[in-house]
Amino acid sequence: MHRKRSVKLLRDMAKVWQLYVLMALPFAYIIIFKYVPMYGAQIAFKNFVATKGIWGSSWVGFSHFTRFFHSYEFWNIMSNTITLSFYQLVAGFPFPILLALSLNYVMHDRFKKLVQMVTYAPHFISVVVMVGIIYQVLDPRIGILNVVMGWFGVQPVDWLGKAEYFKSIYVWSGVWQNVGFSCIIYLAALAGIDPALHEAAVVDGATKVKRMWHIDLPGILPIAIILLILDVGRMLEIGFEKAFLMQNPLNLRTSEIVDTYVYKVGLASAAVNFSYSSAIGLFKNAINLVLLLVVNRFAKKMGQSSLW
Structure with missing residues (x-):
């Protein structure tokens, strides 16, 4: 059989x-x-020496994790990472939905395509160029923002030199860069909604706002929940390049995150320590996995869409 x-x-x-x-x-x-490199994750529990190899290096258990937990910068780094991640999630998640809903009701095709092109284009700007644009726009002497503020008698501000402004600059520049590309999925979901529902709503006298609330939002809610779960599962994956390029000695208090700390302490320092870097990365990924499982479980319990 x-x-x-x-x-x-x-x-x-x-x-x-x-x-x-x-x-x-x-x-x-x-x-x-993705799976084969997991073999190398064991160096987080060893005192890795390149000449001895992974198996030949001595086993040290959780000592690298303990070292990170007891580091004097641990709480500041974790606070910066979590705060920036949450800020990015709260600010960045609703805007693609709002943009998709707005574009869905635009009747003029040329205007719709123009808005799509203008909002999609920044996504294809590289991180290095993006940070260069930020530096040029926010420059204390020739930056356009300070020039406009000067017209109204406001003194120039060193935006990137003030630690309290770093998170907002990082997050809102990211929203501007990615909002258009992120709304593509929602536009595809809106295209799959039965037009008969809108026709019936129009006959009943429903306004566009009511149609958005009672037809469009429920129609895209499953895909929105899935994307939210995935975003929460990447909470600590802020990204190294942009944060590192935007850092300077003046804003380091709020700009130092897990990824930049791993690079500086584990890889860029005089004593390169692959094991310590791997331990921090493994800890970060474990937190992401726990968040993913918790949020997915919560969504499933609430009767919403889930990953499994």
Whole structure:
């Protein structure tokens, strides 16, 4: 019986072999670049020495984790990372939805395409160029923001030199850069809503706001919940490049996050310590996994869409 099922399965797979060929490349990518490197995660529990290799290095248990937890910068780094992540999530999550809902009701095709192009384009700017733009716009002497403020008699402000402004600059520049690209998914979800619902609502005299609230939002709620779960699962994955490039000695108090700390202490210092860096990275990923599981469980319990 088992053999017959296996033969039937092979025959069914042979009928659509093209699909399995297409699936083979991304599957191989995940295995090679996501699962195989997990083998090296064990150096977080060892005193890794390159000449001895992973297996030859001595086992030290949780000593690298303990070192990080007892570091005098631990609470400041975690506070900065969590605050910036939460700020980014709260500020960045609703705007793609609002943009998608607005574009969905634009009747003039040319204007709609113009708005889409203007909002999508910043996404393709590299991080280095993006930070360069931020420096130019916020420059204390020639930055356009300070020039405009000077017209109204306001003294120039060194925006990137003040630690309290770092998080807002980081988050809102990111919202501007990614809002257009992020709304593509919501526009696709809105396109899948049955037009008959809108037609019936118009006949009943519903305004556009009521149609958004009672038809569009419930229609895109499942995909919004899934994206929210994924975003929460990446809470501590803020990104190294942008934060590092925006840092300077004046704003370091609020700009130092886990990723930049790992680079400076574990990799860029005179005593390179791969094990310490790996321990911090593993701790960060463990927190992300816990958040993902908790939020997914909560969404499932509330009867909403979930990852599994």
